[in-house]
Amino acid sequence: MNTEAHPTQKKVETVEELTELLEKAQGLYLADFTGLNVKEANQLRRDFRGNNAIYRVYKNTLLEHACRKVGFDELIQHLEGPTALALSMEDPVAPVRIIADFVKGKDKETPVIKAGILEKNYLDADRIKPLKNIPPREILLAQIFSSMEAPVTNFVMVLNEIVRSFLGVIQAVVDKKNADGGGEAEAS
Numbered sequence: 001m002n003t004e005a006h007p008t009q010k011k012v013e014t015v016e017e018l019t020e021l022l023e024k025a026q027g028l029y030l031a032d033f034t035g036l037n038v039k040e041a042n043q044l045r046r047d048f049r050g051n052n053a054i055y056r057v058y059k060n061t062l063l064e065h066a067c068r069k070v071g072f073d074e075l076i077q078h079l080e081g082p083t084a085l086a087l088s089m090e091d092p093v094a095p096v097r098i099i100a101d102f103v104k105g106k107d108k109e110t111p112v113i114k115a116g117i118l119e120k121n122y123l124d125a126d127r128i129k130p131l132k133n134i135p136p137r138e139i140l141l142a143q144i145f146s147s148m149e150a151p152v153t154n155f156v157m158v159l160n161e162i163v164r165s166f167l168g169v170i171q172a173v174v175d176k177k178n179a180d181g182g183g184e185a186e187a188s
Contacts, residue, residue, distance in 0.1 A: 027092030
């Protein structure tokens with residue numbers, strides 16, 4: 001008699017959904033949400049939705065199956081206790097910033113990020129902490145473009161000043177010639 005448990009269709013579908021999310025995510029993180037009440041959990045989910053990110057709770061066994069399917073075996077050791085999956089398809093650091101902002105100013109630091117995958121690379125909790133200080137992609141791009149624009153702008157300003165100075169010298173020569181008896185200057 002075969003006593004192996006067969007997964008239900010719903011569990012199979014959930015693992016498939018999770019596998020797809022893990023494969024597409026630019027950044028994904030496992031967070032311990034112990035101590036969050038329902039109101040806080042709902043607020044955190046809203047914060048994630050407002051930033052085009054996802055915060056969901058799955059059974060650890062289902063997460064484990066999905067992690068194995070995509071080769072994120074390093075995460076499996078962190079699938080103990082209450083674990084939420086926080087991820088983003090666009091900004092790989094958004095989940096870290098959202099959680100850091102959520103925790104800021106609160107008595108308890110919950111949720112706590114246990115580990116993550118950033119652009120297919122495993123990160124432990126210590127390597128994730130500094131990520132909260134990285135600005136969003138749009139701000140980084142604006143900073144890069146403005147730093148690239150500054151030298152060009154300065155160069156154009158220097159060229160304008162050279163032309164302006166040259167025109168000033170020519171105008172001074174013309175004024176001097178006119179003051180010295182402009183008629184003679186024109187006749188020669």
